[in-house]
Amino acid sequence: MSLSWWSIEVRDGERPARQWRDAYAAALVESAVTHGARDWAWRFESFGVVLELGFAEEDDWHRFRALPAVVAALDAVEPATLYVYPGRGGSAGAGLPRRRGPFPAAGAAPLPMEPEPPLVARPPLDARPPILVP
Numbered sequence: 001m002s003l004s005w006w007s008i009e010v011r012d013g014e015r016p017a018r019q020w021r022d023a024y025a026a027a028l029v030e031s032a033v034t035h036g037a038r039d040w041a042w043r044f045e046s047f048g049v050v051l052e053l054g055f056a057e058e059d060d061w062h063r064f065r066a067l068p069a070v071v072a073a074l075d076a077v078e079p080a081t082l083y084v085y086p087g088r089g090g091s092a093g094a095g096l097p098r099r100r101g102p103f104p105a106a107g108a109a110p111l112p113m114e115p116e117p118p119l120v121a122r123p124p125l126d127a128r129p130p131i132l133v134p
Contacts, residue, residue: 003038003054005088006061008074010048013081017048024073025051031067036060048081052088 008028010017021042032040032053039054055061064070065084074082 003056004058004061004086006053006055006086007084007088008051008053009083009085010050010077011081011083012048013078017081018044020073020077021049021051024076027069028073031069032064035064035067037064 010020025042028051029040036055036057037053037060038056041052043050043052053061053064055064074084
């Protein structure tokens with residue numbers, strides 16, 4: 001079953017986003033689960049927090065989004081630090097895989113390298129000093 005993912009991203013502003021999460025996490029998760037969310041995850045990022053919600057039907061998301069508890073939670077965030085969008089959020093990457101293309105310096109020859117000098121346990125015979133017998 002394919003889930004319709006939505007993200008609520010709250011960035012740090014005048015107040016840390018973690019305080020907002022601590023205050024509204026229980027109400028948001030309970031509302032999501034009781035209105036059709038099949039999967040959810042909180043992620044802590046360097047910029048704030050992200051709540052990812054996976055709904056079986058997109059209509060479930062719209063019903064969830066219109067709930068008074070959800071509206072109140074989102075109204076408690078400074079508008080400049082709130083992002084609500086479809087898909088997984090934060091640093092999850094693009095929804096589609098990156099198109100393969102030429103790799104940097106593809107087909108280039110390797111850089112020349114000096115060969116390692118061989119390790120010798122003792123010097124060769126011709127390099128030894130002659131043994132003088134009296």
